[in-house]
Amino acid sequence: MLNPSAADPAPIFAALGDRTRLALLGKLADGQARSISALSLDTALTRQAITKHLHVLQDAGLVASLRVGRESRFAARRETLDEARAYLDRVSAQWDETLGRLKAFVEG
DSSP, X not given: OOOTTSOOOHHHHHHHTSHHHHHXXXXXXXXXXXXXXXXXXXXXXXXXXXXXXXXXXXXXXXXXXXXXXXXXXXXXXXXXXXXXXXXXXXXXXHHHXXXXXXXXXXXX
């Protein structure tokens, strides 16, 4: 059963359901905060498009922004990814338990 007190994971998975956002998160996975300019290098996307995707990731809690001088830099928030992984681990355990009961029923 899902933990009713846990935060709703749907916004996290919705944000991760886009190739561009996954790529941005992949660029930030090394722990380094990057500017929008740096994140838009080697891509055909405009800075405005990158900004929109970063805001979706930020709203889901997957990235945080910080001001450095006149620019915003974005960094991945590991704890949110850990929450998503824990959610998937719980769902996986539930399926393993259910399949185990089914197997025991069929074989028994």
